[in-house]
Amino acid sequence: MSERISESVSQQVDEIYRLESRRVFASLVRLLGDFDLAEEALHEAFTAAVEQWQRDGIPDNPVSWLVSAGRFKAIDTIRRRTRYDRSQEELTTRLEGIAEANAEKSDTEVEDDRLRLIFTCCHPAIAAQIQVPLTLREVCGLTTEEIASAFLTSPSTMAQRIVRGKAKIREAGIPYVIPTRADLPERLDAVLTVIYLVFNEGYSASSGDSLTRQDLSEEAIRLGRLLVELLPDAEALGLLALMLLQESRREARATSMGELILLEDQDRRLWDQAKIREGISLVERAIATGEVGGYTVQAAIASEHARVNSSEQTDWSKIVSWYDLLFQINSSPIIELNRAVAVAMRxxxxxxxxxxxxxxxxxxxxxxxxxxxxxxxxxxxxxxxxxxxxxxxxxxxxxxxxxxxxxxxxxxxxxxxxxxxxxx
Incomplete structure (x- = not known):
């Protein structure tokens, strides 16, 4: 194989890793029941992919291939360990059974594995202050520094929380499943928070050279759609509406050179009208339920900007009123800051x-x-x-x-x- 083809395959593997590695990881966690083993299997699968895909070509479904490869790599790892630790024999047998049972349905289950893992990380047995950081790190692949920035805390403190969360899942035997409909409401707030923070990091990256990370924004919207299908709660609708309305402005938020453009200066002809229509429809559905929460209010604020053709037409009085309600729901200083900016405009x-x-x-x-x-x-x-x-x-x-x-x-x-x- 020529060096050019080899380099091309390596670049494609790198891109697949960037876009899909956390999906592969989530599926491996479901199959293996262990964070560390899944992480090890993930990297072994990608190492194998670089070598085998250069020889055989990239498969039609690379994610499924990687999940399967990682699963069998993990089984091989456990087999080697059983030579020194007989207590692992039962786990090896179970993994082999899983490998056979999931061979045919692995493609269909990959899609909701990340949502399943989010619910696992947000289990009530895990301390509330650990649930969201753990999910952002393990499910979405954000760095400890990025998560610490989102929570306005130090990376060392955040790293400790994440380690404690993983240990709790292992020690308590928390299952990797989506809860029953009866158990969903008590887990919903944490899951919504996770999806919201993932979107925020994609919509406005906390650090680095790029203003946005579209892969994270798109993943958050995909998870939001899955959640709405699973549980069409008013706040789930409101969050999906908010993300769509914010994402509709992506093409207008920066110049071709990556320079930031403020909302008031954006070319609104570049806004995605399909996302705006869907977002406004969702927020109206959420408001109609009479159970208006924080995400729905934020979506309502975003919809006020989306409904007009220029910043001069913005109804700042209505926006301030929405911020008043939002501050009653969540008296966060950041919300107070955003309200202050709206008041200044009015x-x-x-x-x-x-x-x-x-x-x-x-x-x-x-x-x-x-x-x-x-x-x-x-x-x-x-x-x-x-x-x-x-x-x-x-x-x-x-x-x-x-x-x-x-x-x-x-x-x-x-x-x-x-x-x-x-x-x-």
Missing amino acids: DGAAIGLDLVDAILTRGELTEYHLAHAARADFFRRLGRRAEARDAYERAIGLTNQTAERRFLELRLQEHVNAGLSDSE
């Missing part, structure tokens, strides 16, 4: 600045770059140049996302240049 930058300063005075969001970016914009609009410059510099120093940092640096430079022009 009532002026000075009032918005007072609201943001009140949050920071309480010691909340002091390390959150968007709080300082909002202050910088308010100061700029108020003509308070020195304070605007300081706030921009503070926001830049706290930003881990490359595109956001470039955007803030550009705004700061424009601000400085404007000041120089005024002084001439």
